[in-house]
Amino acid sequence: MSVTTLPVPGPDDHRDEVGQAVAEVVRYVAAQAPAQPEDETQPAGKRHEVLVRTRRVRRLRAEVDEAHALLSLQGDTAPLAVDSRKVRRSRKRAMQAARLHALAQDAAARAWQASRVRAVLTLVAMTALVGALAWSTTGVHHTLTLNTPAYSAAWWGAWAVEPVISAVLLVVVAARAYLATRGRVLNHPHLNRVERGALAVTLTLNVWPYLPFVAETFEPMTLLAHSIGPLVAVAAVTVMPVIWAEFAGLDHGDTTPTADSVAASPAEVTEATGTVASLADPPHSPENDEIDPRMPDTPIVQAQPLPVLSKRAGELLPRVLAAVTAGTLPPVPSGSAIRAHLRCGSEYAREIREYLAARHESEVTR
Incomplete structure (x- = not known):
């Protein structure tokens, strides 16, 4: 018959169980305990790495970096020296004005300008002359056809009287104009008589029906209205040769030196x-620069x-x-x-x- 022997716990076994129980309690308490704040004894570099991750820190650091960059650049005056668009436009206009002024002083430019002014004045005067002669043509036709049947041969022929007289007058004016541009003044007595006679005939034919001893009722304004054409023609013929002669006498300078x-x-x-x-x-010579030693007090006068x-x-x-x-x-x-x-x-x-x-x-x- 066998006998089973049960193990008897010794003092070491009780110590192991107590230690395990204590370790379990410690682990439980550690798991349930709240997170402890960061230890101040942690290295500064590690704490800085954690802080820079926040948005406010990044925003403030960007603002500080921008301020430092602005301080380093705002002392540079290079942007102030750059011309704006308005300054460039003003400089361009000033340069163009200076070049135009210099060109206006050139002899050829002055001659060209005088030629243009003369052409404009001639055009205006000739327009006034032709208009005055056209108005005079109607007055002459009315005078010549007072007792003539309308649309007859004499009635149609009366329209050609004033243009024929005006053609002779325009020939004289054109000849004087051309010769005046060449420095010659056409002042022949025969031409003067022809010119004055043509204007006198034109004036007479225009105002004859309205003279006091011819018209039944004298109207001064009617007489003046029909006198405008011949008077304007006389003024244009008298003024144009004088103006052309003065333009021909202008001295613009020599543009072709010989x-x-x-x-x-x-x-x-x-x-x-x-x-x-x-x-x-x-001529200058070294002798002229010498001073007479006998006259030491003679003042030196430099020409x-x-x-x-x-x-x-x-x-x-x-x-x-x-x-x-x-x-x-x-x-x-x-x-x-x-x-x-x-x-x-x-x-x-x-x-x-x-x-x-x-x-x-x-x-x-x-």
Whole structure:
């Protein structure tokens, strides 16, 4: 017969069970306990990595970086030196105005401008003349057909009387216009008689039925109305030749320099620069710069350089000098006197006046 022996627990077994129970309790408490705040002893780098992940931090950091970038750039004045569109437009207009002003001073440009003005004035005057003659044609036809049956041969022929007279008048006016553009004034006595006779006949045929001793009832306004055509024609024929002659006498300057004009002038014109140097001045030599040792107190007077003349003024200078020598002009004439003597532009007269004044002053101080 076998006997089963039960194990008897010793003191170590009780210790293991107690330890396991304590460990279970600790684990349970740790699982149920709330999360502890971050330990302040955690490294700063690790805490910064956690903080930068928030949206507010990123937004504030971007704002700070932007402020630093603006501070570094706002001291640069380069954007202020850039021209705006308005400045560029103003500069462009100013440059165009300067070029147009310089072009307006050119002799060829002045001649072209004078030609345009003359053409416009001629067109206006001729329009007025043709209109006046057309109005005069109706008046002449009415006078000639007072006792003529309508639509008869004489009635139709009366329309051609005034155009024939006007054609003769226009021939004289056109001839004077063409010759005036070439510097010739057409003032022949025969032409003057023809012109005055044609205008007198036209005026008489227009106003005859309305004269006080012809009309049954005198109407001054009717007489004046039928006198307008011939009077306007007389005014146009009288004014146009005078205007053309003045335009032909304008001095625009020489646009084609020639060797003959330079050789005949007592002034030396350099083709490269267009400046003028007077030949009357003595040539420069080293002897002129020496000071007389016997006169140590003699003041040194340095002659001022003469003004520079344009090419056209240099060509006109001999005529002024000849007039001064002949006594027609004073030694230092005024600009208006020079302009009246030469019939030139005011700018050339002013250049010559300043040149003569400077030369006279240098001769006095010499």
